[in-house]
């Protein structure tokens with residue numbers, strides 16, 4: 106997505122395809138507030154200034170399994186460095202659907218540990234009211250020490266949901282790994298977070 110006009114066209118297109126604000130926000134990796142602003146601006150009657158948000162596109166990496174592997178190895182390296190400091194070993198890697206899955210798969214292979222998948226709730230009302238689930242087709246997370254993997258952290262609601270549900274089943278989230286951290290945080294849900302890129306606003 107090269108500029109705001111392209112972002113507006115994409116938001117309008119997704120809306121005309123029947124997606125609601127939360128779904129468009131997920132698709133474009135921006136906040137709901139930004140989607141509302143983009144859709145309002147498309148009608149040329151906006152007066153409010155744009156919300157402070159960052160749109161993230163990483164398909165130059167996602168389109169290539171080689172680049173995905175490189176990114177996954179870099180994330181493994183960062184996670185291992187942190188875990189070694191606290192002398193912890195992970196039992197499994199959890200990929201958050203959809204975009205966290207290919208990265209988590211490669212990380213699990215690199216670390217030679219189990220692999221699980223978390224289906225994020227595809228929300229229409231708001232993630233705070235709905236929860237995702239662990240897929241039964243992959244490793245059981247109960248009682249395990251887990252690394253949570255996703256592409257982007259925006260509000261942190263998704264990773265927090267995963268961490269809370271892990272604790273509820275006696276598992277321990279010991280690390281979070283993401284490509285882009287829009288929160289600019291060291292910890293999320295009381296778990297240390299590693300990210301390749303951290304977004305910091307200076308205005």
Ligand SMILES: O=P(O)(O)OC[C@H]1O[C@H](OP(=O)(O)OP(=O)(O)O)[C@H](O)[C@@H]1O
Pocket residue numbers: 130131132134201202203204205225227232255256257258259260261262263264
């Ligand atoms: O920090 P949060 O505000 O919770 O937002 C981050 C989540 O939003 C996107 O998920 P999406 O549902 O769009 O899934 P995708 O992986 O299919 O893009 C992204 O991949 C993260 O999982």
